[in-house]
Amino acid sequence: MTTTPERLLLIIEDDEAFARTLNRSFERRGYRVLVAHSQDEAAALLAQHSPGYAVVDLKLKGNTSGLACVQLLHEHDPDMLIVVLTGFASIATAVEAIKLGAVQYLAKPSNSDDIEAAFGHVAGNAEIELTARSTSIKTLEWERIHAVLAETDFNISEAARRLGLHRRTLARKLEKQRVK
Template identity: 80%
Template sequence: MSDNRLLLIIEDDTAFARTLSRSFERRNYTVLHADSLDAAENLLKQHAPRYAVVDLKLNGNASGLACVQLLRQHVPDMLIVVLTGFASIATAVEAVKLGACQYLAKPSNTDDIEAAFGHIAGVAEPELTARSTSIKTLEWERIHEVLVESDFNISEAARRLGMHRRTLARKLSKQQVR
């Protein structure tokens, strides 16, 4: 099934996914929902969506960046927007390198996401924040950078970071401190 208005939402927060789905359905999109990388892979066997919205952090310490990679392999011209409550420069750069057309911090609404699908080229006037980067944020960015470098292998990332695997898993399960 290939449809110009077919949208895949990869989000583990069921309530948010349902709200986002309804909002896009009101805009005449056909919406598919997956709550994990495996569920997304199963949907891609039967469908070729034109659009995708991917949460950066999924249950079980799964990364949305792995989903971006998977989506790009199955549908090379898909427009992918990564949503996150854990925004960082490192993950934004990686998401775009892996094929996302935009990277948005939560909360983002349907208008923001739809605008992001239509905005592929760079912006000369990006929105800048005056907030300085905290040590916790820098740590979070470094952890995600190493996760990407180690193909999301937690044991390997922990070794490269010089910490125990369980310590890294605990850090990943916590919400980012801003």
């Protein structure tokens, strides 16, 4: 049985407590919610359902990239409204998420209000204020690290090798800069 996409939401999140919280919150808003904790679970749900909305965590367990899930969802239905959530925000991963079919990219912590607003805000805004502030070296380093992480599907060992860093050094940098 296929469900209509109007108010069916797929949440792909490996943090079970956060997934439960989002699930309850969106059910109270009138959505029917499906939850997957991995790309494989998401693919199995897509075989039976056609959600119109999706929320995808960027970094899933086992260093699996949520970007692959975004690609899977967009291939399943190019009109699906996909929002990516991440505790590891970077320009590189934001650009890739949008290229792969996400309509918005939100840094954690984000709540269901933020996510629902993101579903409704799919067009760009040419009136957004541009900042004159230059980019710092730390920001450039952070963006380069995340670009390499995205290229390696979030494989920390391979990213460290490509960056010329020891794996533990890269892990420390990632933990130090984590967006909470």
